[in-house]
Amino acid sequence: MLNIGIPQDHVVRLGSKSTAKTASLLLHNYQKQDRLYKNRKGDWEQIDALKDTSERRLKHIETTFAKVTSPLHYRDLLEHLEFEHPEYYEALKVPRDEHGLTRVGRNGRAVDDYYLWHQWMKGWNAGVYADSPHVRAAAQIWKMAPALRQAQIATWNTELLREKVADIYEVGKQYNEGLDSLERKRNQNVGAILRSKRIIGCTTTAAAKYRDDIQAASPGVLLVEEAGEILESHIISALGSETSQLILIGDHQ
């Protein structure tokens, strides 16, 4: 094409392969020369917001992952019961004394909020709360055999793990999408360069990779060389919403 007089700066090539003659047509060459899209205040605003959000999500993933890989704390387990298995939570809750008095356990020490949990988990009875109404009301829970209790705890552990894993997946997905958005915002010059050219040359794989940027340039004509060697799906995915003409050139071998 260059040989027939098409000006060099009307053409851009995507991808990394080139000859000496065509090296100057590569995208990253133009990127070095021209800053056609200058970020506006709004762009910087969005970039900063995206960065902040990314860092928050990153920390969340780190924290949750640490919880997944370390043994479960009974505090988290009881919180899980409060929401997912309230009947157990009620049975194992240490009541606040109405008169502000502190109960004392067998060893003479004050009982904490996890006293009943520890009693139940170890396979014992409700200790100093054995006659409390809420313990009596949950008799079947307090009658459970130790093996059964352990099995139940194992189930809850798995439930909790599943929740945390789902959380990591969700936030991880959002984090990754945030990075993609940041990448797009940082590369707005690519779209601007493509828009400024009359001819964009690329392989079908590059056309798919740079799809959004090429779409922004709204090419009207898609010309495919060696069309006989190219899969149909590759050509279809290269059609842009403004493409009104498709020319396929090839041999029938």
Add this chain to the structure above:
Amino acid sequence: MNRGNSQASNLDPRAQRLNKLLDAVLNGRQALGTASSPLFLEAICAQPDAAKWIDRLIVSKTGLSSVQTAMRADLSLSFFNGHASSFIIYLQAPALRIVGGGSFLQQLVIAMVEPPIFWNTFSDAFRAGNLQEKGELSFGWLLLQLVVLPADKAAPYREIAQDQAVLDRLLSSSHSETSAIGRRIKDVVATLHASIPDGSDTFPGDRHDNDFADFRLISIHPTADEITCRELPFLRPASFLDDAETADSRVATYLDNHFRLLREDMIHEMREEMQIALGKKKGKHRGLVIDGLELVGVHFGPDNKRSKWAIALQCKQDLPVLRHKKDRRAFLRDEGRSILRHQSLACLLVNGKIIAFPTILRDEDQLAKLPPVVLLCLTGESSTKKALMELKSATSIKLIQIDTAVFSFEPILKALQEMTSVPLSFELLSWTDDTILADLPGQPTRIVQALRIDPGQDLRSLLDISQPKPIMLDASQSASLMASLTQPVSLIQGPPGMFPASNDV
């Protein structure tokens, strides 16, 4: 058009007041009320530089919320047909598509319709036929912006677009812009809901955890379930796409089928590789196999250059290929740059079971450690969740690198999933022997006429080509040229050697 600050001296009193209001609202000095809302919208419509204005809006802390307030201050028909429509028509300015990569406009559109106080009443008014020409155009344009949003956001709006009554009203509008928008929405809707051959005994959806009727839900990377599944995947016979019964869903079915076909090419390669790697089939497995890995954490890359999130697995001992290398980092950068290539595919086995197919995130610093740390990006919901669950109690973790060039399939598959319309679908998919192709608008008529009159002429002067040898085409060559200039779709076929392959552009 950018008149900058000099415009202030040319404004009439009303325009000056409107600008003052706009400034006050965007700077957070004034909250919008019932009376000031339409004035706010009027002020925006008077801004000559749309790109500059939307930039201010995005930066302003009260920008988007002010637009939200203004759009729902008044839900009367006269507001919809008046100020609301004028504002929405203003948003059609071409500059707004480009600024911020289109993301400013997208943010604004989403802010206008979520929560749907304005949108619901506006859509109802459209459906009831209570909007006038401007109002119908605005509704159509807004709906078009919404149906091409990413799939999860676009879902409720695509529902509305699939209501035939809505489409019909747009398509039958006497206003050409509105009916054109209707056609574009119809194109988007056409890509949804592929169909299945009648009486087919195979259906998509139940074979494994990555089998869905909606191909857009399929994870491009396979899952463990999928690779180990023995059932044949769901594919349609080619003849189904030519079947006249399926003309309505042809575009959707076409995209769906091509996705499945191409993906099956990739999956087939992977299955072969896996069989070889697991010793179930003869062949040479290229790619590393690493046993005895240990999960040591999650990895995000350094502060200033964050990467996709990855799990970090530490090797039990050094990789054979790195042993005795003095400068490990330099080796990994040069001679060893094909070791554990970035984004190459791997098979993760936990306690002897295939669990997931993550991609490798190549980090030379991590690989250069002693012992090396391999970073893996888990993709796909079920694979990621399964892997994290199993890794917690893993006693043995093994990684098998797979050679399939996923990166040559992935962009195309992703593009097929993201396409919201298939251009030229009429010519490509609905063409029959009787079809008369419409004339291509925007043809180079001068050249076409000249070629018709004298097809054998020397083309150098006609096409303004500078080259020493004359260019004269024979009959079939000039017919090909005419076809390519005048038809929406043209196929030019010739014997091998007709077009010498060259890297010279």
